[in-house]
Amino acid sequence: MADGSPLAAHLGALISKASFDDARLTPGARVDLLSVRARRSAVQRVATALGQESLPPPNACRATILGDCFWLRPDEWLFATVPGGAEAAMKTVEPHLLDDGAVIDVSGSRIILELTGPRTRDVLSSCCPLDLDPSVFEPGRCAQSIIGKVSVLLHLVDATPRWHLFVPPSYVDYVVRWLADGIEGARAEQENALATTPHSSPVRMLP
Amino acid sequence: MEHAFTNPEFLWRTPQPRASYDVVIVGGGLHGLSTAYYLAKNHGIRNVAVVERGWLGNGNAVRNTTVIRSNYLRAESMPLYDFGLRLWEGWEAELDYDLMFDQRGVLALTHTKVEANGVKRTVAANRLTGIDAEWLEPDDIKAFCPIVNVSPDIRYPVMGASLQRRGGIARHDAVVFALARAASALGVDLLQGCEVTGFEMAGNRVTGVLTSRGRIGAGRVGLVGAGRSPLLAGLAGFSLPIQSYPLQALVSDIVDPVLDCVVMSGTLHVYVSQAQKGELVMGAGRDTYHSYAQRGSFQILEHQIQAALELYPIMRRAHLLRTWAGIVDVTPDASPILGRSPVDALYINCGWGTGGFKASPVSGYVFAHALVHEVPHELATSFSLERFETGTLVDEHGAAGVAH
Amino acid sequence: MLLITCPWCGAREETEFRHGGEGVRVPPDGDDPGWTRLLYYRENPAGPYAERWVHVHGCRQWFHVVRDTTTHQILSTRRLDGQEGAA
């Protein structure tokens, strides 16, 4: 991992070679990450402090003044805040937790990969067991699941579709290989006009 | 043309149950049949019934991947399993049956330093106990079994292996047939479709079994129910420190010989041999959840085949032809439970888990002894149920954990 | 392969979970045989079985499952606090 990019050089080459218009993988924005743990009594206080009615429910992400907030588990939310913003963000949250929660700086323990384009559902469903159909996985939704054999947090940012994958840095090599390979597969399908999911386009049946 | 199996013209009688027997063996798997056979042969006790809920062998007897070896680790286990292997060495002649017992050698590959150390430790223990064992470096492995990928560039490079040349395989179905034939010929009644549904007791003593075909009186009862042992114990009013899990296996289509030994790999959770007919027979680690359904989960197959293709790229285009699962009875220390139960005159032989095929001869041999003499055979003294009370476990996870 | 409904995340593939069996219980004080049972004896029924799973690749929560061990049918999943999942 060179100092500049969060991706090692060989991975950068891999993704730029694989990517095409309909499925593109790039390193996502850098963020600071906070894990906010809050028991029921503290959740509302934190939400109020952030000007929200509540913290996001399971499998959801919401934008807050501290950046995107992801539900991770019943008493944990992940905040992706601006680089260098962790300290200030902690100060915002901590006073409202009292003894009913904690906020832990986990910056750097996950890296964001961004995947965009109309063929990305094909790419993801070649290595991730989630149901990503637009009818069930809408923008703003997130889910923790697996890519290949490792845990990731997946977030559908918008209907492009644009996905953010939060991946522990030690697994990035493995995850990028899966995605890049998936993109190559999607490109071959595009070029050969093979229908693979109802929403991939265009469609022609192969015998 | 293919080598045709030779099964004899006659296998067994199909008698009606008698009112009572000196000994009733519950479970017509290999261990039950073997027990009955040795009761008759070694101890002259022929008034014996084997009661089987389905057809003979319908449990793990027909489901196992037939790996035979005796390279266990503990001083308590090695003599037991090796006596078993020696019985195998004479069994075809003794039973007058072509069991296709083939001592083609069993390789246990290692992929991490710690695993290699563990396997070396077993090699040393085996040799000091008089059991044949060798340590092979990757080049020796390649020479012994050319299809193994010993390249240092794979994800888990092969660091070496143990080899037991006396280990091998046999044809599981033939063993069922052979034992049933031998037991039947010695007068043992094989009662199929006869499920034990309860026990008849006088005080704390069992006096008979209640079955789907009626009550059968019994002087002594041996429970040899493998994957259903906990249920049988439950019927008799006690419980066992056993958990029942699916263990899957698979075979490929029939191909020309590519593999003339057994290769196991603990770290990668896969082991494979090629049966005489030509199918690749493959197994993996057990499923994680409890089950009596004789099936497991698909990802176990996917993972084991991924591992297999890393190690044996030649197998890429073989086909998965059939998969199945048996229910294995797993004990906390991966060693069997043999001997008395909390109920008088009721004896138990179970807990062989993922590795009891190889013990088919010795399991019956020592269990018959226990049923007759009411004390364990000297090879089996360490495998009582009491060991869990006293904490004197015989931990064979290292030698029996994943592999067989 | 099972499809397990995590009370928090919804229906997910078995590969996202780890099986915990009946689970360990903090011991009540008792005599030695009682301790042996606690260490080595677990329920193992043929039929509905109350077990625990943890969603290791998801929300990392433990939860209760009742599953029939003879059919693999999942009869219910519940949160540890006994509540039914929202998912």
Added chain:
Amino acid sequence: MRRLPAGGDIDRSRPLRFRYDGRALTGFTGDTLASALLGAGVDVIGTSVSLGRPRGIISAGLEESSGFAQVARAGATEPLVRMSTLPLYAGLEAEGGSRIVKGYLRDGPDDGRFDKRFAHCDLLVVGAGPAGLAAALLASRAGARVMLVEADVVAGGALLRDADTVDGQPAAAWVSNASATLHNSGTLVLTSATAAVALDQNGMIVAQRIGANRAVSEAGGLPEQRLWHVRARAIILATGALERPIVFQDNDRPGIMLTGAARAYLRRFALAPDRGLVFTATDDGYRAALDWHAAGVVVPGIVDPRAASTGDLPARARAAGLRLFAESVVEGTSADGSGRLCTARVRGPRGVVEVECDVLAVSGGFEPTLGLHQQLRGATRYDARLGAAVPATPLPGQWIAGAANGCMTTRDALADGARAAREALRSCGIDVPGTACPTPESPALLEGAHEVIWRVVAPDGDESRSFVDLHRDTTVSGLVRAVGAGIGHIEHVKRYTLVGTGVEQGRSAKTNAGAITASLTGRPVADVGTSGSRPPTEPLTFRILSGRAQGPMYEPVRTTALHESHAALGAIFEPAAQWMRASRYPRAGETLRETVHRESLAVRGAVGIVDVSTLGKIDVRGPDATWFLDRLYANDVGRVAVGKARYSALCHLDGSLLDDGVVIRIAEQRYFVTTSTGHAATVVEWMEEWLQTEWPERRVWVTPVTERFSTIAIAGPTARALVARLAPAMEVGNAEFPFLAVRHGTVAGVEGAQVARVSFSGELAYEVSVPWALGPIIWRAALTQGEDLGVTPYGLDTLQALRIEKGYIIVGQDTEALSTPYDAGLGWMISAKKDFVGRRTLDRRASQRDGRQQLVGIAAADRETCLVEGCALVRAPGESPQSIEGHITSGCWSATLGRHVGLALVAGGRRRHGETLYATLGDSGAQVTVVDPVHYDAVGARRDG
């Protein structure tokens, strides 16, 4: 067979050249390998497995039990590919002969791409015959998410061979319109896709041969095959029915095929015999004769075991002037010199006639295809009319429709498909408006007297040529022999005769085997049944199961932030759990031992740096954090002062060691806990399990932070000088920063670094943790600023040597599964005052028994003796058998001590220091002395200095 001048679904303008058994042949686009071979006049495709009999193709679809070939693919070669469903492509190379029963594998490159895809839908329909199409159409109209999978190369099922009309259109046209409609409404229609494995909770594994009909060179990067993991809210099995052959003497000759195949070859591939005889036990079989007749084929007759049928089809046959042999059977056949069928012996009420024919189409009736249902132990019952099993009750969430459900006419199949779809959708909460169901026109198929016939007894009593399972060469004689041996259960019969164990799993042999066994044992067919079905329904290549998870995508390889830094220094890596760690940094020409020697001496004599980022790190905090850690760790965590660290260990409930690590108290109720590399995930899960399941009221929050921090250990006598340079603002003197103290500050310009004085080498050491991505900054700074101090990077090999010299254990290497802290020499850490997980077991007598395997040090007798890990320790050299006292768990060359030292577990070892033992792998033994585990600096002066 010969190719008719016109007709069929083949494209005659696009001939395809291929090779079979070395012969160059030509077929057409649209052919299968089977039809191309038949079209090229190859009727004898190979020889049988044990009897060496000539064999031909018997089906045009899934029933095939004879036509398999070794096929070259992608530089590789695939055994036993079914010819009747393998689309022909240019350059296809196949081998028959003995390869129709036994294939081969070959090593070498294999370029095929094998892919995997997860899919989800409301309704999965398996089988695209009329029932499946009707179901899918209805469901997609209702707006459901639908997937339709079809094993054959094209959708249509039985309609492809039937001349029926549906909704007034010819069947084939209706099928293509239906497919198009489905497509346009977003239904995913997969062809060449076999639903192979039924999963619990309505899952299905579907194997698709995407590139089946093309050479890999033309695949354009597309996968050759793809494995679909489908989860559906409802599943409809519309898998149709299979035609059953009849067993008679010499029923295996090339030229004998099923009636459905005869019709399919005619309609789809324009292939016809010169003289085609039909032997059928149902009216349906008459269609073959009628179709042939209409195509100008000579039909010498129709042999029907029943009394003259009054059904529609027989009437048509009579009207066409075809000869009917009523109450007759084919009792044998003869062949020409090459083994091809040339006559059939027909026995009727008036005796036997020899009928000349080059094709004999046979039909014993149809039976539902229920493999998927049976895989999950779905119940079936015997249907006497069909002579086969039909579904009893479907499994939860599943529906069975069409011929698979016993609805054997197109009309019934269509209606049943629609019914199933309605019910299935209702279960998903999707209501279907009363849409009309497609209506067909098709003849009555199962009229007339009904008589199920499985076997024609050989007139001469020789049934060693009456084949039940062509693939495995199982004959009626084999069954007779089995029954004579005293066995009656069909599973025993299978294992005695091998019937049904071939590549097609006896799909069209099993029912006959059961029925014949029944007749041989005088039992009802229903009681004997058939041998069980297991996944998969179709053989799957191993590669499709492994998919893309091969090579670098097989298992994750984790690398630390310093990986490239190590590589730049020429590091050699080794796997450690999922990680790749640097084992050493050899200089040119150095041997392994020389490298370790140099690196060790640098640490003991100057300063070394090592990447220990892989150690697990856990943040534990909350008002109950101390209480919690005290419940899990063996020692008194509450007594660790803030800013201090303590080496500690965790036990399982049975007292065995789970892991060791360092507990650092960052604040009153905030801890930073490390674990060994291999146990990082286990320990986090362990903590979560206890917290969630036992102590949910406790306010403790456990966060894995392994990848939040890169950690570098700086160790050696000049470590302090180096740390002082790297962290000029930090007080590093022994008084201000003693052993086991922890400080936070700026290191190499990185703010908020944590520096802990813990040591795994026994030297004065500082473990510096900084944000993951900044690890390289510290590493580089240490290398440059420490140059004059002799700074040397060291790897796992040296780390091992150093910790062995110090008697520091690795849980899992120097312990066994059941080793306790006492056994590992860690009894000192067990708090006398509190309970913790494992304590109760540790207090039991068995856990403290003398003679347990206990940790000791061992020292080699001389400089040359090497201590091989895994060696047994025995009392006398070179004697076997003898009892084993223990074994070497760790061994290394100690540069510091100038000989090999090690750690071992020895029975009662703690009281045996000074004893002489011999280390052996089973032959000769090397003399060693049992010593204290701490070989070097027993008082810890260096570490504390």
